[in-house]
Amino acid sequence: MFAWICVVFLLLIFHAYKNRKYYLLSWKLKGPFPLPIIGNGLSFLCENDNLLDKTIEICNKYPSPLRLWFGPKFTLVITDVTQAQKVMSSYNFITKDPDLYKFLEPFDGKGLITSSGVKWRKDRRLISPIFAKKNILQYFPTVLEQTKILINVMESCVDKPAFNIEPYIHRCAADIVNRTFLGVKTEAQFGKMDRFLWLLHRMYTIIYARIVKVWLQNDVLFQFSSYWKEHEEGKTVILGFMDKVIEISDKNNQQSKSFQPVIEQLKSMRDEDAGFCTHQDLKDHLVTLYSASEDTVTSIVSFTLLLLGMHPNIQERVIEEIHTTIGDKNSNIDENNVNKLEYLEMVIKDVLRLFPIASFIVRKAEKEICLYGDCWIPAGCSVIVSIYNIHRDAKHWEKPNQFYPEHFLPDTVRSRHPYAFMPFSAGPRGCIGKPFAYMTMKIMLVTILQHFQIETDEKFSNLQLKTDISIRPKNDRFPIRLLLRK
Ligand code: HEM
Numbered sequence: 062m063f064a065w066i067c068v069v070f071l072l073l074i075f076h077a078y079k080n081r082k083y084y085l086l087s088w089k090l091k092g093p094f095p096l097p098i099i100g101n102g103l104s105f106l107c108e109n110d111n112l113l114d115k116t117i118e119i120c121n122k123y124p125s126p127l128r129l130w131f132g133p134k135f136t137l138v139i140t141d142v143t144q145a146q147k148v149m150s151s152y153n154f155i156t157k158d159p160d161l162y163k164f165l166e167p168f169d170g171k172g173l174i175t176s177s178g179v180k181w182r183k184d185r186r187l188i189s190p191i192f193a194k195k196n197i198l199q200y201f202p203t204v205l206e207q208t209k210i211l212i213n214v215m216e217s218c219v220d221k222p223a224f225n226i227e228p229y230i231h232r233c234a235a236d237i238v239n240r241t242f243l244g245v246k247t248e249a250q251f252g253k254m255d256r257f258l259w260l261l262h263r264m265y266t267i268i269y270a271r272i273v274k275v276w277l278q279n280d281v282l283f284q285f286s287s288y289w290k291e292h293e294e295g296k297t298v299i300l301g302f303m304d305k306v307i308e309i310s311d312k313n314n315q316q317s318k319s320f321q322p323v324i325e326q327l328k329s330m331r332d333e334d335a336g337f338c339t340h341q342d343l344k345d346h347l348v349t350l351y352s353a354s355e356d357t358v359t360s361i362v363s364f365t366l367l368l369l370g371m372h373p374n375i376q377e378r379v380i381e382e383i384h385t386t387i388g389d390k391n392s393n394i395d396e397n398n399v400n401k402l403e404y405l406e407m408v409i410k411d412v413l414r415l416f417p418i419a420s421f422i423v424r425k426a427e428k429e430i431c432l433y434g435d436c437w438i439p440a441g442c443s444v445i446v447s448i449y450n451i452h453r454d455a456k457h458w459e460k461p462n463q464f465y466p467e468h469f470l471p472d473t474v475r476s477r478h479p480y481a482f483m484p485f486s487a488g489p490r491g492c493i494g495k496p497f498a499y500m501t502m503k504i505m506l507v508t509i510l511q512h513f514q515i516e517t518d519e520k521f522s523n524l525q526l527k528t529d530i531s532i533r534p535k536n537d538r539f540p541i542r543l544l545l546r547k
Pocket residue numbers: 173174185192349350353354355357358361417418419422423484485486489490491492493494495497498
């Protein structure tokens with residue numbers, strides 16, 4: 062019996078390997094940590110035009126039947142900024158590679174991140190105004206209110222040994238998103254959503270594991286893996302939560318003019334346009350917006366605090382700016398004074414440069430496209446734009462591997478290629494939540510820094526990174542110490 066089970070298991074592994082779409086390539090891009098690059102059989106790292114020429118030449122030389130079979134499976138890896146601009150800004154490249162993004166679908170459904178084509182165009186056009194700068198200002202007081210709760214919680218950590226700040230920021234971000242996006246008041250900051258947040262975090266790890274580990278791509282083998290149980294529990298708990306939130310919102314049906322959570326705005330569109338946003342659509346959008354927002358904001362705020370602890374002189378400059386522009390902890394940040402914090406914005410941007418949430422982005426060419434000169438990418442070819450490498454390319458950055466907010470001095474920015482910095486992606490499929498992210502990160506950072514001085518024993522040069530959908534420290538820890546700011 063056991064022997065038969067082993068044979069079936071081996072056959073399944075062989076089947077998965079034979080039908081693999083993506084697997085880990087041995088090629089690693091340059092960087093302080095090995096950035097695994099996924100590829101589907103044939104991938105080409107195009108660090109310079111010569112190599113790219115050669116790739117396209119090979120690609121185009123296939124006799125048509127072979128090219129039909131083989132061509133669409135090519136993946137190009139681009140690290141050149143001009144070529145990246147061509148890809149990111151083109152409407153030919155708005156299709157997400159289904160072989161990769163399908164692993165997100167059991168969780169995110171057909172939300173904005175995973176969908177393509179007509180559905181994506183329509184949904185994006187309708188949802189974009191909700192996240193416009195002017196519209197999200199209504200959430201400012203809620204973000205501030207939740208951040209003040211965070212300050213109270215953090216006070217218990219003052220003068221204590223170093224601790225990991227990330228779970229504190231994560232819980233606060235969850236309460237913010239629950240209130241502003243889903244319209245529900247939660248108490249994640251008092252430990253009431255810890256299992257939910259843990260599962261959410263695990264979902265990213267599991268989805269990334271499926272992208273890079275060939276044996277997990279087969280659905281049957283995946284069910285035998287150690288990830289399966291958590292994956293299913295994650296789906297049940299998180300999607301069940303969204304169902305509940307929609308049910309509560311349908312029951313309440315209360316409309317306030319001054320504060321409209323994202324869910325209510327989506328539902329009002331559903332009423333106006335019967336073709337948009339069924340219950341399933343609404344759930345897909347909510348879970349996509351939820352997972353796209355709280356994890357990203359948490360990661361950047363945590364990295365910023367850690368880096369400020371490592372660089373006390375930069376922290377001093379930020380504090381000086383906050384004191385002269387806003388004042389000490391008794392003075393509140395508001396929509397007007399927050400925009401005057403130019404140095405803080407430079408600091409956040411250099412953190413986003415060093416630790417871009419999406420270290421690479423994968424797109425599929427809908428039609429043949431000319432990359433430059435007479436170099437054509439065939440239709441169906443996948444392209445990986447390596448944002449991480451572009452962000453650390455010495456051609457564009459004075460100190461590519463150091464924390465150096467001066468990279469974002471106005472004159473320096475003007476003289477740099479506009480696509481050398483794209484932490485929010487760029488072009489038609491760029492991040493929809495950029496204004497919300499900046500607003501939330503600034504409110505959190507200013508309020509925390511008004512109250513606490515940050516210290517850490519960690520050294521920037523020892524920081525080791527890993528990717529699991531987003532970039533994180535290898536040990537998943539952001540250890541800092543808090544002192545009351547005098
Ligand atoms: C620091 C914070 C954030 C960073 C660095 C970030 C980064 C990104 C990046 C790189 C993409 C492109 C992903 C891809 O093409 O596969 C993206 C897309 C997206 N982001 Fe963000 N994001 C952040 C915060 C947010 C927030 C707060 C929201 C909530 C509204 C959000 C919603 C989205 C959505 C819906 C997309 C898909 C857009 C589309 O394809 O049409 N993001 N984000």
